[in-house]
Amino acid sequence: MHDIPPQASNPCSRSLYSVRSALVTAGPTEEPIDAVRFLGNRSSGRLGLAIAEALADRGVPVTLLLGPIRVPVPADPRVTVLRFRTAAELEALLRRHLPQFDLVVMAAAVADYRPKKLAAGKLRRDAESLTIELEGVPDLLATTRELRKPGARVIGFALEPRERLESSAREKLERKDLTGIVANPLETMDADGIDGTLFLRDGRVRTPGGVIPKPDFARWLAAELTSEYSATAH
Numbered sequence: 001m002h003d004i005p006p007q008a009s010n011p012c013s014r015s016l017y018s019v020r021s022a023l024v025t026a027g028p029t030e031e032p033i034d035a036v037r038f039l040g041n042r043s044s045g046r047l048g049l050a051i052a053e054a055l056a057d058r059g060v061p062v063t064l065l066l067g068p069i070r071v072p073v074p075a076d077p078r079v080t081v082l083r084f085r086t087a088a089e090l091e092a093l094l095r096r097h098l099p100q101f102d103l104v105v106m107a108a109a110v111a112d113y114r115p116k117k118l119a120a121g122k123l124r125r126d127a128e129s130l131t132i133e134l135e136g137v138p139d140l141l142a143t144t145r146e147l148r149k150p151g152a153r154v155i156g157f158a159l160e161p162r163e164r165l166e167s168s169a170r171e172k173l174e175r176k177d178l179t180g181i182v183a184n185p186l187e188t189m190d191a192d193g194i195d196g197t198l199f200l201r202d203g204r205v206r207t208p209g210g211v212i213p214k215p216d217f218a219r220w221l222a223a224e225l226t227s228e229y230s231a232t233a234h
């Protein structure tokens with residue numbers, strides 16, 4: 001993967017499928033507390049990276065919005081990589097790029113809360129306890145809804161305790177106005193495998209069947225999302 005100007009297209013990689021371009025987000029966000037500390041999460045970004053690669057393998061030009069991940073980013077000339085650190089930076093990238101894409105896969109683990117103020121310099125250990133006030137981060141999938149390309153397929157992710165996987169996923173599918181949502185249990189985060197289920201807006205449920213390695217799941221998902229039938233799921 002490489003960092004080149006957004007939307008540069010490769011004439012040789014025109015898709016044979018109905019999806020002509022895909023925007024994938026991956027990785028965690030980091031919300032700074034002071035000059036050296038941040039609030040983050042355990043997302044490794046590996047699943048999003050694998051989805052970007054799997055879509056590129058199917059001939060779809062991909063733009064990947066990639067958070068501050070610790071694993072190396074593979075060099076793949078078919079994928080344009082744009083980096084973000086905070087949810088605000090990801091929101092700015094989404095606002096700029098979302099309108100151009102037929103398929104959006106929002107695999108990034110975006111913060112729900114961030115520190116209200118950035119402390120100057122490095123906070124000192126000069127008190128018994130410290131309270132950091134947090135403010136809510138907007139739901140980026142929902143608040144950028146108006147910017148989507150008409151007819152775009154938009155896929156979210158839901159990380160949930162196993163016992164309420166389906167009910168929460170369906171609720172998020174409606175609330176965020178998505179084509180589909182990949183629900184997976186909490187153990188998926190930072191793990192090698194994933195036990196994912198794709199719930200589509202029209203009620204269909206798709207699964208590759210049990211826990212499989214993330215690259216295999218990514219290939220399965222890319223095939224599902226570029227198939228004709230998923231176009232009718234809005």
Ligand code: CTP
Nearest residue numbers: 106108110111137138139140141156157158159
């Ligand atoms: N998401 C988003 N903006 C946020 C938080 C999450 O767009 N501020 C997206 C994620 O990228 C994911 C989907 O929403 O595709 C679901 O994320 P999840 O954390 O499971 O759900 P939340 O809406 O944050 O709800 P909750 O944390 O209460 O489960």
